[in-house]
Amino acid sequence: MNHGIVSISNGQLALSLVLVLITGLVSAFLRLGLLKSLVWGTVRAFVQLTLIGYVLAYIFQLNSLPVIIPIILLMSFIAAREASRRVNEPTQKPLLVSFIALTASTFLVGLIVVGLIIGPEPWYSARVMIPIFGMILGNSMNGISLALDRMYGEVRAHVAEVEELLCFGASPWEAVRGLVRKAVSSGMTPTINSLMVVGLVSLPGMMTGQILAGADPREAVRYQIVVMVMVAAAVAVGCLLIVGLSYRKMFTKDLALTGDMRRSIG
Amino acid sequence: MTNFFSFDNLTYYFEPGGRSIQVSGAVEPGNVLALQGPSGSGKSTILRILARLLEPAGGEVVFRGQGWLSFPPLTWRRRIHYLPQKPVMFAGTVLDNLWLPFGLAALSDMPKPGRDYLEGLVAAAGLPPSILTQDALTLSGGEMARVALVRALLVEPDVLLLDEPTAFLDEGTERLVQTLLCNWLQEKKERAAILVSHKDEDLQAFPGLRVVNITPSEREG
Ligand SMILES: Nc1ncnc2c1ncn2[C@@H]1O[C@H](COP(=O)(O)OP(=O)(O)OP(=O)(O)O)[C@@H](O)[C@H]1O
Ligand SMILES: [Mg+2]
Numbered sequence: 188m189n190h191g192i193v194s195i196s197n198g199q200l201a202l203s204l205v206l207v208l209i210t211g212l213v214s215a216f217l218r219l220g221l222l223k224s225l226v227w228g229t230v231r232a233f234v235q236l237t238l239i240g241y242v243l244a245y246i247f248q249l250n251s252l253p254v255i256i257p258i259i260l261l262m263s264f265i266a267a268r269e270a271s272r273r274v275n276e277p278t279q280k281p282l283l284v285s286f287i288a289l290t291a292s293t294f295l296v297g298l299i300v301v302g303l304i305i306g307p308e309p310w311y312s313a314r315v316m317i318p319i320f321g322m323i324l325g326n327s328m329n330g331i332s333l334a335l336d337r338m339y340g341e342v343r344a345h346v347a348e349v350e351e352l353l354c355f356g357a358s359p360w361e362a363v364r365g366l367v368r369k370a371v372s373s374g375m376t377p378t379i380n381s382l383m384v385v386g387l388v389s390l391p392g393m394m395t396g397q398i399l400a401g402a403d404p405r406e407a408v409r410y411q412i413v414v415m416v417m418v419a420a421a422v423a424v425g426c427l428l429i430v431g432l433s434y435r436k437m438f439t440k441d442l443a444l445t446g447d448m449r450r451s452i453g
Numbered sequence: 454m455t456n457f458f459s460f461d462n463l464t465y466y467f468e469p470g471g472r473s474i475q476v477s478g479a480v481e482p483g484n485v486l487a488l489q490g491p492s493g494s495g496k497s498t499i500l501r502i503l504a505r506l507l508e509p510a511g512g513e514v515v516f517r518g519q520g521w522l523s524f525p526p527l528t529w530r531r532r533i534h535y536l537p538q539k540p541v542m543f544a545g546t547v548l549d550n551l552w553l554p555f556g557l558a559a560l561s562d563m564p565k566p567g568r569d570y571l572e573g574l575v576a577a578a579g580l581p582p583s584i585l586t587q588d589a590l591t592l593s594g595g596e597m598a599r600v601a602l603v604r605a606l607l608v609e610p611d612v613l614l615l616d617e618p619t620a621f622l623d624e625g626t627e628r629l630v631q632t633l634l635c636n637w638l639q640e641k642k643e644r645a646a647i648l649v650s651h652k653d654e655d656l657q658a659f660p661g662l663r664v665v666n667i668t669p670s671e672r673e674g
Contacts (some may be wrong), residue, residue: 351541355608356559357530437526442526443506 192401208316215355243317252311259320263290264323270332278447282431292425293323300417318375322393322414325420326378330422331429334374341450342364342437346449359438367430374426378419444451455539457482458612458645460535463502463512465495469671475512478665480612480645485659489648490667496649497538498666503647504535516612531559534672538649540601542589547575547600550589554608562669567580570613574603578638579584581627595621602630606637613637613646619655631658635641 207229214221246254269284274281293443297320307315314405341362342349352362385391386408390398393414397407459479466473474495480486498589501507505515505526518578521529543550546614547572555565566574572582578599584592592600593639605613618634619627630659648655649663656662 233490346539347539347541348543351537351543352553352557353506354504354535354537355554356527357557357558358527358559360558430659441505441508443508 193399194295217345220368235284237293246317247313250309250311250313255316257318259293260290262324264292266328270328273332274336274339276336278445279436281335281429281433284429285331285335287432288425288428289324289327291428292421293320293325294451295424296417296421297323299420300413304413305365318393319334319414319417321404323418327421327425328416329423330374330378333377333424334370334430337373338363338367338370338434339437341369341445342448345442353443359435359442363434363437367434370430371423371426375422378422381392382415382419384413391415454476456515457643458514458647460503460514461512463499463514463569464510465502466496466510466659467495467498470549472669472671473508473574474667476665476667477596478647478663479622482643482645482664483661485638485646485648485662486528487662487664488647488667489664490669494669495666496619497616500535500616500647503612503614504533505529506535510628510668512619513569516560527559531608534605534608534612535617536601536612538620539599540621541592541602542597545589546586547589547592548585550600551585551604551607554604560608562569563608571603571607575600575607577624577633587597595623598622599626599630606633609641611643611645613644615646615648615650617649617651619650619652624654627652627654629659631655635659646657651672 207225211222211225213219214225220418246258249359264286267289268280269287270285271281296318298317301316302310305315345366345394349362349366351361391414392413394404394407394411397410437445439445457480459477461477462475463477464475466475476488476495478486478488488499490496498507499513502509503642505521505607516529516533524532543553545553548568551571554560555563568585571585575584576582580596580599584596586598587599589597598618602615602618613634615634619630622630631654634646638646640660646659648659650656656664
């Protein structure tokens, strides 16, 4: 059962400006001062997506691993930058650890999905690999920034407890493990919650896309299931890696909390 | 003189190039050394440095004839235990709190104390046996301070760094705690305490107590 793609022509695309107009009217009516960002955002979305469309078409056609890998690494880097920007910890710039955690978790889970489960021909098919890795990155990025932000927040809120444990001879890990557990679980919770309601509240973007592109909904669902469990796995691995790589930075050479962790952040 | 525990010219700057303290002192087994000084003079700071929670700008600590840096930090803090000014309780019952240190790798060589033993110990601190099953976060300030003290005694440190252990207590309970500490010091050889207290009674309670005064110095430019 294939209903074919209902495509959007240039004229139809131009008509979507009506929607931009509606947003603009709301902004103007309430004097939200968002008009400039709206126009700029629309232009950027148009240019970025058009470019990406061409780039992807070109990459899919090339379909070579030496091109795909650097692209995925670049995507990881951009995601890592965004994740580290979201961590509200003035004393740390977690770009490198974010990049390591994201790349490692994405490749681990992505390769299992592409190589073992989907198994396209060739296995590194860009048409499969890039969107799959992209979806993993987008979700892992949210997960690791939540987990890291929470870890620093929890330790700052429980400095006395951490130091009390240290005073009994606890190792840094023993002193913070309870708080780190909370942090990892807060990073993973949104993904696990989304497993509960998927399909009931909204259809995931990927499934919607496949259905609009003419796929049988029952087929699209299979993909969606794989994608969701894959995202959960990647988020779990990513959160674990990021806190594992980061927690020692809250301690000095002498295995005590750093002065920065004991100060309140202003 | 056996040179059991001593510190020499420990220096700490409260802000870079600003107010600073420089303190020396020593304590022999079975004895107590008191740190005195007005509020904000740096008494807690010195105890935290001795526990290696804070790094001093200079100075050295010697324990049993060995420099402190030759001890791994975890071993050091296991032996030289700091009991903070504000008692810290963890979620769970008082029993959970007393057993908490025994879950750490550093204390794996020590058996977890039994409940009867703990009942005796909290009684010596003037607490009823029923307190063991009470939620630790619901304790009063003075009860928390005593539970924290009992927890510190349980892990049998060599040097106990006590930061105003009787601040929250009335005279009667204060005397109980002093007796508890005196007995703890005599119970085994090679134990000592460094004490911060604003109460003269505390200082008189310990025979052979010596005092070190802390006076911060202002440095200009
Ligand atoms: N992290 C910190 N940063 C800057 N100043 C600090 C810090 N911690 C403590 N201080 C300052 O250092 C000084 C000494 O503090 P400390 O707690 O050692 O005093 P104290 O002698 O124990 O006082 P009290 O008798 O009131 O307990 C105080 O002026 C305090 O404000
Ligand atoms: Mg103090």
